[in-house]
Amino acid sequence: MTVVSVRDLWTRRGDSDVLRSIDLEVQAGEIVAVIGASGSGKTTLLRALNYLTPFTAGEVEIAGHRLRPGMSERLDSAALRSVRTRVGMVFQSFNLFPHLTALENVIEAPLRVLGLERAVAMERGQTLLARVGLGEHARAYPDRLSGGQQQRVAIARALAMEPVVMLFDEPTSALDPRLVGEVLAVVGDLATAGQTMVIVTHEMWFARRVAHRVVVLAEGRIVERGTAEEVFERPLTTETRALLGRGEGR
Amino acid sequence: MWPGRRREVPKLLLKRRALVWARSIALLALVAACGRVGGDDGVAAMRARGTLRWGGDVQGGEPYVFQDPARDRLTGFEVEIADALARRLGVRAEFVQNDWQTLIPSLERGDFDVALNGIEVTPARRARVAFTRPYYAFSETLVVPRSTSGVHGLTDLHGRRVGTLEGSLALDLLRAEPGIDVVLYEGVEEPYLDLERGRIAAVLLDNIIAARYGLPRPTLRAAGTVGDGVYAIAVRPDRPGVLTAVDGALAAMIADGELRGILERWKLWDDRQGTVAASAPIPVDAAGRAGLTLAHLPLFLRGAAFTVVISLLAMAIAIVGGLVLSVIRRYAGPVSRGAAGLYVEVFRGTPVLLQLYVLYYGLAPILTLDAFTAAVVGLGLNYAAYESELYRAGLEAVPVGQTEAALALGMSRWLTLRRIVLPQALRVAVPGVANDFIALLKDSSLVSVITVVELTKQMTITAVDVRGWLGPGILCAALYLALSYPLSRLARHLERRLAPARA
Numbered sequence: 001m002t003v004v005s006v007r008d009l010w011t012r013r014g015d016s017d018v019l020r021s022i023d024l025e026v027q028a029g030e031i032v033a034v035i036g037a038s039g040s041g042k043t044t045l046l047r048a049l050n051y052l053t054p055f056t057a058g059e060v061e062i063a064g065h066r067l068r069p070g071m072s073e074r075l076d077s078a079a080l081r082s083v084r085t086r087v088g089m090v091f092q093s094f095n096l097f098p099h100l101t102a103l104e105n106v107i108e109a110p111l112r113v114l115g116l117e118r119a120v121a122m123e124r125g126q127t128l129l130a131r132v133g134l135g136e137h138a139r140a141y142p143d144r145l146s147g148g149q150q151q152r153v154a155i156a157r158a159l160a161m162e163p164v165v166m167l168f169d170e171p172t173s174a175l176d177p178r179l180v181g182e183v184l185a186v187v188g189d190l191a192t193a194g195q196t197m198v199i200v201t202h203e204m205w206f207a208r209r210v211a212h213r214v215v216v217l218a219e220g221r222i223v224e225r226g227t228a229e230e231v232f233e234r235p236l237t238t239e240t241r242a243l244l245g246r247g248e249g250r
Numbered sequence: 251m252w253p254g255r256r257r258e259v260p261k262l263l264l265k266r267r268a269l270v271w272a273r274s275i276a277l278l279a280l281v282a283a284c285g286r287v288g289g290d291d292g293v294a295a296m297r298a299r300g301t302l303r304w305g306g307d308v309q310g311g312e313p314y315v316f317q318d319p320a321r322d323r324l325t326g327f328e329v330e331i332a333d334a335l336a337r338r339l340g341v342r343a344e345f346v347q348n349d350w351q352t353l354i355p356s357l358e359r360g361d362f363d364v365a366l367n368g369i370e371v372t373p374a375r376r377a378r379v380a381f382t383r384p385y386y387a388f389s390e391t392l393v394v395p396r397s398t399s400g401v402h403g404l405t406d407l408h409g410r411r412v413g414t415l416e417g418s419l420a421l422d423l424l425r426a427e428p429g430i431d432v433v434l435y436e437g438v439e440e441p442y443l444d445l446e447r448g449r450i451a452a453v454l455l456d457n458i459i460a461a462r463y464g465l466p467r468p469t470l471r472a473a474g475t476v477g478d479g480v481y482a483i484a485v486r487p488d489r490p491g492v493l494t495a496v497d498g499a500l501a502a503m504i505a506d507g508e509l510r511g512i513l514e515r516w517k518l519w520d521d522r523q524g525t526v527a528a529s530a531p532i533p534v535d536a537a538g539r540a541g542l543t544l545a546h547l548p549l550f551l552r553g554a555a556f557t558v559v560i561s562l563l564a565m566a567i568a569i570v571g572g573l574v575l576s577v578i579r580r581y582a583g584p585v586s587r588g589a590a591g592l593y594v595e596v597f598r599g600t601p602v603l604l605q606l607y608v609l610y611y612g613l614a615p616i617l618t619l620d621a622f623t624a625a626v627v628g629l630g631l632n633y634a635a636y637e638s639e640l641y642r643a644g645l646e647a648v649p650v651g652q653t654e655a656a657l658a659l660g661m662s663r664w665l666t667l668r669r670i671v672l673p674q675a676l677r678v679a680v681p682g683v684a685n686d687f688i689a690l691l692k693d694s695s696l697v698s699v700i701t702v703v704e705l706t707k708q709m710t711i712t713a714v715d716v717r718g719w720l721g722p723g724i725l726c727a728a729l730y731l732a733l734s735y736p737l738s739r740l741a742r743h744l745e746r747r748l749a750p751a752r753a
Contacts, residue, residue: 052654077662085660095655099673108669109659154655161659 001028002061003165003196004049009058011044018044019055020220026165026198031191033207033228034200036217037243042200043092045217046169049198050087051080063087063164085113088158088166092173094150096142102129102153103138106160114161121160128156132186148179152186159190166190168199204244208232216240291491296363302336302343302496305357306367307350311438312462313516314368315345327516328366331385331500334508338499351417351710354378355719357484363492365484368456370419371532372479378717380487381532382497384480385509387522390420391460393453394473395445401452401473404430410451413441413701417714419479420454433621433701434711438463440611444701445470447614449621458518480526487534497531542721546712550722553708554729560625560704561691567630568690569683572637577667579638580645590638597635603696605632610700625697633690640682644675677748684741688734705729 004026011019019041026032036042047053049060051067060067063086071080097105106125110116116124129135132152134145142150151171158166168187172180184206190197191210201207207214207228214231216224218239224231235241296302306315306328318325324345336343346362353365354375364382371381394401401407408429414420416434424432433450435441441453442464453464454476464470483500485493503509504526513519578590597605609631610624619627648671656666695706703711709726713719 050658052658073657073663080657081660081662084658087658089655089658091651091655091658093651095649095651097652097655097670097674099677109656109661112665112669113660157659 002026003028003030003063004198005061006045006049007059009045009048009055009060011041011048011053011055018220019048022058022220022222024215024222026196028164028196029194030213031195031197031199031211033211033214034198034217035202035204035207035214035243037239040217041220042217043169046089046167046198046200049167050084050089052089081113085161086164088161088163090151090154090158090166090168090171092170094142094147094154094174096150096154096157098142101139101141102134102145102156105142105153106157109157110160124160125156128159129153131159131189132156133182146179147175148182151175151183155183155186155190165196165198168197168201170200170202172201172203204232216243292363292486292489293491293495296339296341296492296495300341302332302339302341302364303346303362304332304343305346305348305353305362305365307353308345308347310350310367313458313518327512327518328368330512330515331503331509332366334503334512335496335499338502339495351714352719354484354717357486360486363485363489364496368458368481369484370456370479371482372419372422373535374422374715374717375484376532376535378487378534379484380490380493380534381482381484382493382500383504383529383531384482384526385500385504386481386513386518387478387526388456388458388481389475389478389522390423390454391457391464392473392476393442393445393455393460393464393470394451395448396469396471398451398473403474404454404476407452411449413444413450413453414455415441416711418455419477420456423477424454434703434707435701436699440701442467442470443611443614447618449614449618478522480529482532493531542712542716542718542725546716546722546725549708549712550705550725550729553703553705554733556702556704557691557694557706557730558733560622560629560697560702561687561694563626564629564633564694565687565690567627568633568637568686571630571634572641573672575634575638576641576645579642581663581667594635594638597632598639602629602632602693603699606696606700621697621701624700625694625702628700629690629694629697633686636686637683640679640686641675644678645671647678648674680748681741681745684737684744688737688741691734691737692730 002025004024006022006024009019009022010017022045024032034042034045044053048055049062051060051071054071055069057069062083065079065083065086067083073080097108100108103122103125106128107121110121110124111118126135126138129138132155134149134152134156137145137149142153145153155171171187172183175183180203184203187197187199188210199207199211211228214226214228215222216231216237216239223237223239224235231240232244235244235246308315308317308324310316313327315324315326315328317323329345332343332345348356348361350367353367353369356362357365357379369375371384392401392403404424404427409431411431411433412424413433413435414424415438416436421432421434424430433441433444438455438459441450441455444450445453445464446467446469452473453460455464457475460472465472483496485496500509510519510523513523575590575594578586579594582590606624606628609628610619610621613619652670652674653666656670657663661669694704697704698707698710705726709722712722716722
């Protein structure tokens, strides 16, 4: 089953095209890693999938809903909400709600968007926090948690909506190196559990380990795509080789 | 009687306040530099200076002392009297501008030789200063709407609201009549305006004022005359020489008909004036001296309670209005955003005093608010503009990632605002709100211009009653401090607790 289908997607910022004719499909249970140099459009692509960044042409079908160019936050809010309720997103800078505890962060949307009973939401929240290893920190405010812990709460928050696909936007880039491992371990557990995911990352070793497929972006185009093994072992383009730190001659 | 008659109200009012301050500061400096003026009985100093310095308030208006718009100089029947007196004393008349309410204290301090500006001879004033023989006899005219019948005197007005001016003889008369609800004004136009609007049942003021400002209005009529009094020239009690000299000159003016000529020119002459000629100087009479007593305390506490209630209600309006404005300015379409922006600029860019005036007097033909409501609404609308800026800064301080995270969870824009963005924005704004409330507490004193008696107004009323500003001033200041100090402690506490935001 196809969960994400992107056809001929273009986005524009100012006078330049950020994404140029992107085509991408993600199947249920699949993990796709998006890699590329800074400014290649990775994050823009990810944010176009739940329309946090509007696109100018093309089409996105995600979680059974269709996104069109030129939708507006105000006029199409119902359509956008029905997509976003089914699509989880984890940000580079966590974006936890600082005035809510870890548990409150997790249950806010289930309570107010899904309309779950408080007891049901609390139980779901506790379970998810335990799953990301933070069962003891349910009542802590974000400023009492380390970056790695905050990002794990953010993952639990996204999972609480039981999304059909999770989008990760460089989830470890803002972390102290010694905290990267704990977050990637959680993502790895999700992979094992069969969660459909699109992961934008710089951690090549991690992409290689968990991703079923890898797409390489350069200057807004997909320049290479294939299984993790194909892309990392036998890169075809100079862009991919440069990204992997391998010179032309090697 | 009339602490400031003004027709072009707000501009003059502001000018007056600025003037009072400027003068107070200048005088402090002067007093510090030279000490008290003169050591003798004052006449020698006057002659040496070559001027008779006389104090009055140019905002008093026609026909007393006022700016002649055509010729850019002072005019009025009292200007002519002062000029005539000075000429007879062989000196030149020099006008000293002074807020009407503080003419007596300024005279006592030595700012001028005499105070000559419609000063009614009352027991309270006689306790402080000496008076020459009167130069004008007046009566108190009771004015009611033409539609009112059955009102002939004060006894017919029990349980009704009657307007007059602060510190006036009319006020003494009204107070002596139990059961009348007295409404105090600061200008001579306003009581008659309110009478026309039905906000009060009657106005009691000197017949000169009634004739010039009340009776020309076609909907009003005179219901009768209640008591009478005289205007006289006030002189410091320790300057018997000045009293004798000025009173002598005045007696001569009366004797040779010059005074009558002046009064006739100003159409002020009537039969009553004949009695003036027979009078004598009026010495100080300490019997009327009243001090600040414990009995004043409940009045001040009542004023403070009014200040608190007005401030709390106005702040509630300001917070709700500020929230709405700030959200519109950040999230709404360009037209609403422009309108909200214009609101903020207008209310922040014009004096709150002017806004109160427009709301209470200006809008009266369309929307007749009572004074209390107008005070609360006026201050609330004004402070809403300031609050909206505070909240807007708070909203802008919330990172865009917060909104994105909420939207990405499927939350609606409204839910995002209400549950995620506003709580954080308000946290940033809370210390500012506490500070604004302290400012509002003090700004609420401005509502006295629309007849609300709050703490500051109570202070000025008492100060006029007891002829002293120090005691009432200290009591008033102490009460304001008692109200604002805990608040400023709270604001500081909140600042410390909330400043390192949980982000």
